[in-house]
Amino acid sequence: MTAKLSANDLTLIRGESCLFQGLSFALNAGELLLLEGQNGSGKTSLMRAIAGMLSLESGEVLWNDVPVSQQRQEFHGSLVWLAHRTGLKGDLTLVENLRFEGALRPQSDVDPSEVFKRLGISKLKSLPLRSMSAGQQRRVALARMLLSDAPLWLVDEPFTNLDQEGRELVMRLTDEHLAAGGMCVMAAHQDVDINATVTRVSL
Amino acid sequence: MAVPSPEQPRILVGLVAMVRRDLLLAWKRPGDVLNPLFFFAMVCTLFPLAVGPSAEQLTVSGPGVLWVAALLSTLLSLNSLFMSDHEDGSLDQLLVSPQPLPVLALSKTLAHWLTSGLPLVLISPLLAMTYRMSTDIVGVLMLTLLLGTVCLSLLGSIGAALTVGLHRGTALLSLLILPLAMPVLLLGANTVSLAAGGEPYATGIWALAGYAVAALSLAPYATAAALRISNE
């Protein structure tokens, strides 16, 4: 079964302003949806709306052609979200954080130590996140994404706080995920260098 | 109907993991657990200083004072129930997790009770002694506090979820929760007073237990709904 994320006629009003109106898209396995726009244009809001956290004025997000609102748990089981704030606990160590995440979400069968090595964080395993740099915390958040079994990645500004090498790593990882039949919704200022079908949404 | 669902054990795993994580966090920041306890002890100290140390007055006011102090101290600790999760974004991650949100809300409330309500019940005999309560009355006090703090944690989780992320959250939380918590205070304190006066007090215990069961079954849904609304 190939997965599919689509949306029709999405309209979101926040307070006084209309962030987007009549927005539709369709995303198939192996494809990337790139959300472009300036700060405050509603990229994060659209991503939250896709994740089912905002109530929309009109329209619906569909996962495998079924409205997300009717299968919230199944849908959330198929997505992993790299948000602006990492959502990891500063007081807990890398391993403690990821163990908790692992209990909440379905996990893939990749070897965690391989993932840590690839992200360059193997030596930080027993360090509390508070004592890591912002870039290192970002890499821990990436590790959470790689360890999960979810086909759909929602990544909000994944290049923030990363150096050149880290940015390239994110692009390579996204490439691999898409090549393996995954899909990705990405919000980014900068252009990305990814070898897959890219659908662009300008906000 | 009775198809065994593969989701069931995962829910239990999520519940245990959530409680474990919050207990671990509390362990790493013992101040968050200890401060409300010190507050509880201090409020109990204020009253004899304010109204005088006469034995009969303390015996009469003891149950009420201990209960008001317990209520205020629970309120103090409730403020942080969802706050740090909201600030570092882990609340967002919980909202998009495949676990049912009411179960996660219940687990967080359970962890809150284990780190605030339960310690309070355990140190209450110490303070009750200073109010000249006899041993069997202390037993009744602990039982009412045990049931009562469960109710307060559950009620409070609704208020904490409604006010999470608001600037004036602390004062607002008290304004929302105190009127809701009044029946619990009233049942708890008066049950202990009845027991102290040698009168039958079983009605109060049963009412508190009933309240706890009702809160246990309804509050997690309200908390989950409130969390979704607050995080829109």
Place this chain on the structure above:
Amino acid sequence: MWKFFHQLASPPHFYRLAATLMPWLAVPALLLIAYGTYAGLFLASPDYQQGDAFRIIYVHVPSAYLSMMAYMFMAISGAIGLIWRLKLAHAVGAAAAPLGAAFTFLALVTGSIWGRPMWGTWWEWGDPRLTSELILLFLYFGYMALRSSIDDTAKADKACAVLALVGVVNVVVVHYSVEWWSSLHQGQTLMKKGGPGMDADMLYPLLAMILGFTFLFGALLARRIRTEVLYRERRTRWVREMILSPEGGR
């Protein structure tokens, strides 16, 4: 039938409907309250125990009844708003809250005035109904405080609806627990077994006042809903067109 409900959900229609209903609520309210006041003060014979002091029930009982009704009303409109995602229902709840608080306050003040000759004190903690009313007033304060601290109207609406629903369950618990706690109890004189236990010349003015206050609540609510709808829809075309039209929004 469906058309009627559909129209009810449209703000301009609702706005006009509230205007149409106003006189039909205000006129009976005025007549009933005028009759109730006159009959209550002059026609009803003094109570054999309380003398003329009992006459305050003609304000106290309707206010106390409406303070509960308004909270119920708020909770029900909140539930409707949450379940059917009807924004107008939330507007109705928002409009009802200050009215409910005002009636609660009135019930407290009149109760306290009534209590003065009865108990010899302005406030008697032992009276379960006054204590319940006070807690109810705090519940209203909480509801209004929550609404005013959330900037986003849609979010405030939903949060307040949840609070009202939790509160309404609690009102019942408050009622029974305060009853249990209280030893001083002024038995319910209005509805005794086998019919009302009051004389007809006392009872009819009271019923007129209860009905009159209900109509008054309806009229004030209609007025407040109009303001609320107008404020919420201030950016829409229909409001602009209506205000710029020759009738100026009438």
